[in-house]
Amino acid sequence: MYDVLVIGNGLIGSAAAKYLSGTDLKVAIAGPLEPTDWASHSGVFASHYDEGRITRMLDPDPLWAELGRRAIHAYLEIERESGLQFFHPGGCLKVAPDTPQFAELHASLEAVRDRLNLTTCEPLRSAELQERFPYFALSGHTGMLESGTAGHISPRALVQAQTRIAQKRGATLVPSHVERLEVNSESVTAWCASGAQIQAERVLVSSGAFTNGVLPTPLDFELQLRIVLFAELDEAEATRLQDMPDLILEFADHPTLRDVYVLPPIRYPDGTNLLKIGGEPLSPRVPSTQDELKAWFRTGECPDEVEPLKDTLLALIPDLRTTTFHTKPCVLTYTPTNRPYLDTVVPKRLFVAAGGCGLSAKSSDAIGNLAAQLTHRGGWEVPEGSLLRPEAFRIPQVSETRAA
Numbered sequence: 001m002y003d004v005l006v007i008g009n010g011l012i013g014s015a016a017a018k019y020l021s022g023t024d025l026k027v028a029i030a031g032p033l034e035p036t037d038w039a040s041h042s043g044v045f046a047s048h049y050d051e052g053r054i055t056r057m058l059d060p061d062p063l064w065a066e067l068g069r070r071a072i073h074a075y076l077e078i079e080r081e082s083g084l085q086f087f088h089p090g091g092c093l094k095v096a097p098d099t100p101q102f103a104e105l106h107a108s109l110e111a112v113r114d115r116l117n118l119t120t121c122e123p124l125r126s127a128e129l130q131e132r133f134p135y136f137a138l139s140g141h142t143g144m145l146e147s148g149t150a151g152h153i154s155p156r157a158l159v160q161a162q163t164r165i166a167q168k169r170g171a172t173l174v175p176s177h178v179e180r181l182e183v184n185s186e187s188v189t190a191w192c193a194s195g196a197q198i199q200a201e202r203v204l205v206s207s208g209a210f211t212n213g214v215l216p217t218p219l220d221f222e223l224q225l226r227i228v229l230f231a232e233l234d235e236a237e238a239t240r241l242q243d244m245p246d247l248i249l250e251f252a253d254h255p256t257l258r259d260v261y262v263l264p265p266i267r268y269p270d271g272t273n274l275l276k277i278g279g280e281p282l283s284p285r286v287p288s289t290q291d292e293l294k295a296w297f298r299t300g301e302c303p304d305e306v307e308p309l310k311d312t313l314l315a316l317i318p319d320l321r322t323t324t325f326h327t328k329p330c331v332l333t334y335t336p337t338n339r340p341y342l343d344t345v346v347p348k349r350l351f352v353a354a355g356g357c358g359l360s361a362k363s364s365d366a367i368g369n370l371a372a373q374l375t376h377r378g379g380w381e382v383p384e385g386s387l388l389r390p391e392a393f394r395i396p397q398v399s400e401t402r403a404a
């Protein structure tokens with residue numbers, strides 16, 4: 001019998017398991033390894049099967065900025081304790097057309113920068129953007145550059161690092177997905193696809209897009225099925241663009257996209273140099289069942305999303321020399337509050353940390369830390385002036401039930 005079982009060894013779950021195993025608790029983590037052949041895989045998938053996620057403190061929402069700052073401050077210690085490097089501080093540039101439509105966005109970025117005293121952030125006008133980043137065509141745009149504290153992380157390496165630390169601290173990893181959960185008054189029992197049966201006093205569910213496949217009652221998530229486009233670069237082109245920061249670009253009037261993000265060239269495990277672009281569609285594709293979600297990962301192709309991403313990339317970096325393009329399917333998990341859920345589902349037994357809202361790779365260490373405290377002690381201390389209050393992360397459905 002374990003004190004705590006964490007279901008889901010992804011970005012949030014591995015961080016939570018690390019913090020839980022740093023206490024006197026006996027901790028288990030259940031979560032499958034990354035599938036090797038997506039096309040024939042019948043189990044669950046995840047949002048961390050990649051080498052690049054943007055990381056930054058600056059965000060127009062001060063709560064996300066605070067989560068980002070807390071998490072980024074922990075990176076060096078995680079790298080030191082695990083012996084694995086995952087953070088590449090190449091900077092992040094957030095830009096939008098220099099029009100009144102985006103005045104509020106620019107003002108909120110400046111307000112957050114001042115509130116958190118983010119001294120690594122500087123506003124840049126169109127001419128400065130052109131001068132500092134000559135490979136980008138950003139005329140008529142203005143933005144904010146965060147250096148030093150921003151860049152990209154390898155989500156795979158971060159999960160590996162957190163898991164390694166959790167295991168060093170005594171956590172047991174069960175490399176299988178949970179198929180069924182039974183909650184009773186004394187404990188919770190989880191049945192894994194491998195046949196393993198795990199009993200724990202408390203369970204934290206952090207299974208990303210598959211969280212509702214584990215919980216007894218589904219929660220309100222919006223899953224968005226998307227693709228990312230990779231451009232393969234030869235060695236010379238990857239070297240030319242190696243100092244490129246991440247870019248987040250807002251559109252004023254794109255017919256299909258609200259915004260796009262671009263990561264600098266990253267060397268992938270197969271030796272290729274890939275530059276990645278993804279974006280938020282104006283009309284997202286939403287699965288209606290978990291089977292549809294799995295099928296998307298197995299076969300997901302979406303020709304009508306490829307061209308807008310390709311056109312945007314080539315307009316942004318007009319002289320980009322690329323050999324080939326390819327795409328990958330992925331999923332993002334949103335909550336109606338646009339904050340992750342960190343809440344109790346069954347008092348003293350079942351807890352949830354899920355709903356990354358497209359921003360939780362960079363912030364996962366901070367979210368996992370709060371989730372660990374919630375699961376261990378039923379809540380966390382809120383320092384003076386902090387926005388990370390439990391109410392900000394409540395599940396509306398569960399709050400309504402509590403109030404009734």
Ligand SMILES: Cc1cc2nc3c(=O)[nH]c(=O)nc-3n(C[C@H](O)[C@H](O)[C@H](O)COP(=O)(O)OP(=O)(O)OC[C@H]3O[C@@H](n4cnc5c(N)ncnc54)[C@H](O)[C@@H]3O)c2cc1C
Pocket residue numbers: 007008009010011012013030031032044045046047048052053054055155176177178179206207208209210211213214228278330331332353354355356357358359360361362363364
């Ligand atoms: C293409 C893409 C780009 C993104 N870009 C960024 C970015 O630039 N910056 C950023 O901060 N965030 C970004 N995100 C979001 C970020 O990746 C997610 O917010 C983050 O992965 C959420 O972490 P999680 O732990 O909730 O889910 P995941 O990382 O998906 O982990 C969930 C884990 O649960 C496991 N699991 C599922 N079902 C079960 C089960 N039944 N039993 C046991 N285990 C189970 C899965 O195997 C997985 O390991 C991006 C996401 C995508 C898809």
